[in-house]
Amino acid sequence: MMPELGAWVLEHACRDASRWPAHIRLSVNVSPAQLIYEDFTHTHAPGEAWLPAHRLEVEITETALLESSGTSQRILNDIRSLGIGVAMDDFGTGYSSLSLLQSFPFTRVKIDRGFVNGLGHNPKSAAIVHTISDLCRSLNLPITAEGVETEDQRHALLDERCHELQGFLIGRPAPVATLGAFLLQ
Secondary structure, eight states: OOHHHHHHHHHHHHHHTTTSSSTTEEEEEOHHHHHTTTHHHHTTTTTHSSSSSEHHHHHEEEHHHHHHHHHHHHHHHHHHHHEEEEEEEESSSSSOOOOHHHHHHOOOEEOOOOHHHHTTTTEEEHHHHHHHHHHHHTTTTTTTEOOSSSHHHHHHHHHHOOOOEETTOOOOOOOOHHHHHHOOO
16 A cells, blocks of 8 residues: 555645745655555656646655665656656665665765764764765765754754754644745745
C-alpha cells in the first residue's frame, strides 16, 4: 500500500502548497517502497497539475538508495528530468558513501539532526558539520540543517554558511491552514 499512500500524500501536499506564495518550495519525504515502485514518475506526474515541478523536492535517505541503487538511480534521474529537486535526507547517518553524491542527481543535502544537536558541546559534531558543509559547497549543493533547536546551533550553522535551517527554533509542526496563513503574512 505504500506507493498508493505515498501518491495520495504527495498529491494532497502539492495541492496545499499550490496556494502558498510562488517562492516557497515543498519538500516531501519519499519512502524506499515508493521510490522503487516502477511507475513512480508516472504516478506522481499529476502533482505537476497542482504545483510546478521547480517548487517540489523529494527527500530520500541513503538507506533507501542502497536498497535498490540501479532502480533508484534511474527513477531519480527521471524525477530530475521533470525539474523536481532531489534531497539526500539524514546525510551522515547511513553508509555515507561519497559515491552516492557523485552517482545520484541530488540538488540538496540535509545534515542529520544528530550532528546539529551536538553543536556547542561535541567537537566531533562540529567537525562533521564543518566537513559536510565544505564538501557540499565544493559540489555546489545547497545544505539544509535538520533539528535546529537553539540559537547557539543557529549561529554555528550560519558560521558554516548553512542558511537553510529546519527545526523547532524555526517553527513547530502546524496544521496546513495555520502554515498557509503564516506564509501569506
